[in-house]
Amino acid sequence: MQGVPEHFDHPSDQAEFRHPVGRGGIELYRAEIVRHAFEPHTHEAFGLGVVERGVERFRYAGSEHLAPPDSIVMMNPDILHTGRAETEGGWRYRMIYIEPDVLAEVSGEPHWWFSGAVVDNDRTRARNLSALLASLWQAREPLAFDSLLFQFVAALRPHARVAPVARDDKAQRFTPVLDYMRAHLSDRIRLEELAAVAGLSPFHFLRRFQAQHDVTPQQMLMALRLHAAKRFLAAGETPARVAAATGLADQAHLTRAFVRRYGVTPARYRRQVRA
Structure with a gap:
């Protein structure tokens, strides 16, 4: 290659x-x-x-x-x-x-x-x-x-470990937040929305989320958007349509963000996985 x-x-x-x-x-x-x-x-x-x-x-x-x-x-x-x-x-x-x-x-x-x-x-x-x-x-x-x-x-x-891993109740609190992000990838999500899902005040939520995941909610949202973009591209969607479906500004924004995370352009990724 x-x-x-x-x-x-x-x-x-x-x-x-x-x-x-x-x-x-x-x-x-x-x-x-x-x-x-x-x-x-x-x-x-x-x-x-x-x-x-x-x-x-x-x-x-x-x-x-x-x-x-x-x-x-x-x-x-x-x-x-x-x-x-x-x-x-x-x-x-x-x-x-x-x-x-x-x-x-x-x-x-x-x-x-x-x-x-x-x-x-x-x-x-x-x-x-x-x-x-x-x-x-x-x-x-x-x-x-x-x-x-x-x-x-x-x-x-x-x-590997194969026994069920005990999950921290505090960590479990953010599972609905991640589900909410995945369901609203194309939306402009506000901090208050995510905090409400978690049942916390906005900046208390932000501090707890950062401590749990080692990233901000915005960084997590972008990671989820780009992972969803991979699925859309693998299914044959064009980069322009993928950008719109995942809440990115345009195809150029998708390309920049995709390369920074995966090392290939969206178009190249689409060709590789569909070859």
Whole structure:
């Protein structure tokens, strides 16, 4: 894949997505990034992958993390994160994004959860996972893909928790807020609306939301808008219509925001996942 020099800060930066044939709820991703810094975004799925070269720095769940070569990266759904190179030459990595119900179906175990975001002391497993991700990218037969997916999930299982995770009642308070945001992506949402959903005063809500999610409500709303934009684009909608449906000012606004979070333009993403 050629780079996207008109949008990246460095000609070596490149990123590519793929949706597998015959298996929904999964997105494959591979990238080599030198200068680009990804703004906070979410995939609403488990983000599982391996750093193959270089070191990545990313903020996740309120903490900074470093992922060196042959490290495994494990992100839980609905948690915003960033990403940038920690080393001068950037970093190369592969990821698979698996929706929770798909992961439960493949593994036969519900309630997967990862306590740590990076495992950097299991090099043999990391290299095996990287090879499986490369094979998944190349797989064109649905049966071959599903067989490789099963192997990938089984190889990752030792690093997962599968018992139900106790959720903080305070955190639960914001679930309706996120649902409200998703239902009103194209609206101009006011702080007072979100606070009312949470049953708090406006700035008390803002402080609590920031403490819980490590981002402001506006940052979360933009992440949800861009994630919805991915779904619309994958379904074949044009960038202009997607911009309108997700509350962005215009197609140019969508393009800028999309590149900052995912490393590709909306049009390129649409072509990649529909190829």
